[in-house]
Amino acid sequence: MITTDILIIGAGPTGLFAVFEAGLLKLKCHIIDALAQPGGQCSELYPKKPIYDIPGFPEVLAGDLVDNLMKQIEPFQPGFTLGERAETIERQEDGSFIVTTNKGTKHHAKVVAIAGGLGSFEPRKPIIDCLEKYEDKGLAYMIKDPEDYRGKRVVIAGGGDSALDWSIFLADVASEVTLVHRREEFRGALDSVEKVEELVEQDKIRLVTPAEILDINGEGKVESVLLQHNDEAKRMEVIECDAFIPLFGLAPKLGPIADWGLEIEKNAIKVDNTLDYQTNVPGIYAIGDVNTYPGKLKLILCGFHEATLMCQSAYQRIFPDKRYVMKYTTVGGVNGFDGSRKEAEKAVVKKIGNKQNV
Amino acid sequence: MSDIKMTIIDRDGQRHEVDAPTDMNMNVMEVCKAYDLPVQAVCGGMAMCATCQCYIISDHDLGERNDDEEAMLWEAQNVKDNSRLGCQIPITEDLEGLVIELAPEE
Numbered sequence: 423m424i425t426t427d428i429l430i431i432g433a434g435p436t437g438l439f440a441v442f443e444a445g446l447l448k449l450k451c452h453i454i455d456a457l458a459q460p461g462g463q464c465s466e467l468y469p470k471k472p473i474y475d476i477p478g479f480p481e482v483l484a485g486d487l488v489d490n491l492m493k494q495i496e497p498f499q500p501g502f503t504l505g506e507r508a509e510t511i512e513r514q515e516d517g518s519f520i521v522t523t524n525k526g527t528k529h530h531a532k533v534v535a536i537a538g539g540l541g542s543f544e545p546r547k548p549i550i551d552c553l554e555k556y557e558d559k560g561l562a563y564m565i566k567d568p569e570d571y572r573g574k575r576v577v578i579a580g581g582g583d584s585a586l587d588w589s590i591f592l593a594d595v596a597s598e599v600t601l602v603h604r605r606e607e608f609r610g611a612l613d614s615v616e617k618v619e620e621l622v623e624q625d626k627i628r629l630v631t632p633a634e635i636l637d638i639n640g641e642g643k644v645e646s647v648l649l650q651h652n653d654e655a656k657r658m659e660v661i662e663c664d665a666f667i668p669l670f671g672l673a674p675k676l677g678p679i680a681d682w683g684l685e686i687e688k689n690a691i692k693v694d695n696t697l698d699y700q701t702n703v704p705g706i707y708a709i710g711d712v713n714t715y716p717g718k719l720k721l722i723l724c725g726f727h728e729a730t731l732m733c734q735s736a737y738q739r740i741f742p743d744k745r746y747v748m749k750y751t752t753v754g755g756v757n758g759f760d761g762s763r764k765e766a767e768k769a770v771v772k773k774i775g776n777k778q779n780v
Numbered sequence: 781m782s783d784i785k786m787t788i789i790d791r792d793g794q795r796h797e798v799d800a801p802t803d804m805n806m807n808v809m810e811v812c813k814a815y816d817l818p819v820q821a822v823c824g825g826m827a828m829c830a831t832c833q834c835y836i837i838s839d840h841d842l843g844e845r846n847d848d849e850e851a852m853l854w855e856a857q858n859v860k861d862n863s864r865l866g867c868q869i870p871i872t873e874d875l876e877g878l879v880i881e882l883a884p885e886e
Binding site for chain 1: 830
């Protein structure tokens with residue numbers, strides 16, 4: 423059982439910044455995210471796109487913003503449960519919560535903050551019968567640990583950055599990499615496309631385009647896939663493999679959170695007030711794009727504000743008898759849980775006003 | 781510059797006759813959101829999510845799909861010949877009378 427003060431569901435910018443604000447209050451955070459890496463939409467959908475409305479950053483790439491947030495929260499040592507979706511929540515007698523993921527990982531927290539954006543990003547699955555039969559038995563929609571594929575024959579399907587990047591990475595790990603795409607053009611960073619071309623020339627990647635995987639075969643695990651070449655003859659081919667990884671991007675779903683007894687309005691979690699963004703269930707907050715209230719704006723900077731107020735409220739909930747006086751970081755500095763301390767340099771002036779008037 | 785009239789058929793088959801301004805640099809996805817129609821537009825209009833996919837019902841000529849739109853529709857589901865991404869269709873006076881239908885959610 424993982425225990426923490428605030429369990430944050432969603433590792434997008436709002437969830438990450440909540441760790442920082444909680445850290446200033448000496449509250450420990452743990453984050454769950456369905457994606458294999460932090461950053462939410464910023465990392466998954468548009469890491470190379472510039473954002474122009476983050477205060478203090480005339481322009482910042484979404485991926486760089488996430489990197490900076492990760493650096494900013496480092497002193498507060500958050501825990502992460504990545505690649506798992508928060509599935510169920512149970513309220514305990516003392517008002518705390520146990521949240522269990524789809525992989526069975528249990529988290530115990532005094533407060534839960536849902537920062538799930540538009541929901542968990544679920545992989546787009548190919549339209550193939552009996553997919554479930556092979557899931558985690560050679561069929562995966564994301565790569566959590568590339569070492570799982572060492573020495574194996576891997577078929578990757580897709581035409582975006584993920585398919586390109588993982589084909590490149592696994593070319594040195596797997597024994598065979600076949601990249602299958604429905605069309606001849608790829609939609610990814612130019613240098614990734616060029617790298618794939620190089621690896622194809624070196625016979626480290628087999629590229630099959632335009633083509634698509636129609637079926638999976640195997641006894642209890644992936645043993646081969648059936649591929650159809652999208653040429654005039656619609657030629658079929660069986661590729662023997664140990665793993666099939668379709669990387670067709672992600673689609674957002676509010677998912678199991680919708681069944682947690684929270685008030686939902688237009689696919690978002692309703693919060694009763696803008697004092698602390700608490701939901702209709704005391705102790706469960708909703709911050710960032712996942713919530714709705716009159717005047718709601720789905721902007722990252724609004725999520726940052728909501729995260730800040732949520733943490734103040736969470737503190738009072740966790741320590742009802744303590745009075746917290748808000749401090750500016752310029753005054754109080756930042757005391758990391760790792761022992762680090764950041765504070766403004768203080769100048770020592772021994773004498774003031776001893777200058778002769780000229 | 782004036783508003784144009786367009787019709788949006790939602791996922792329940794209900795028709796919404798809406799006014800869309802041509803002088804606000806809006807696109808079809810943004811018009812749908814402005815009228816509280818259930819278009820998620822996860823990527824904010826960058827042709828990267830297909831949650832604003834719609835079918836063009838009227839016979840307006842919207843020109844060729846751009847590369848990003850084309851590529852996204854290759855990966856999306858429920859794609860038909862008349863599929864477009866709402867975020868890639870700027871509102872112009874030429875679109876007077878446009879009729880679109882929201883594609884099913886994936």
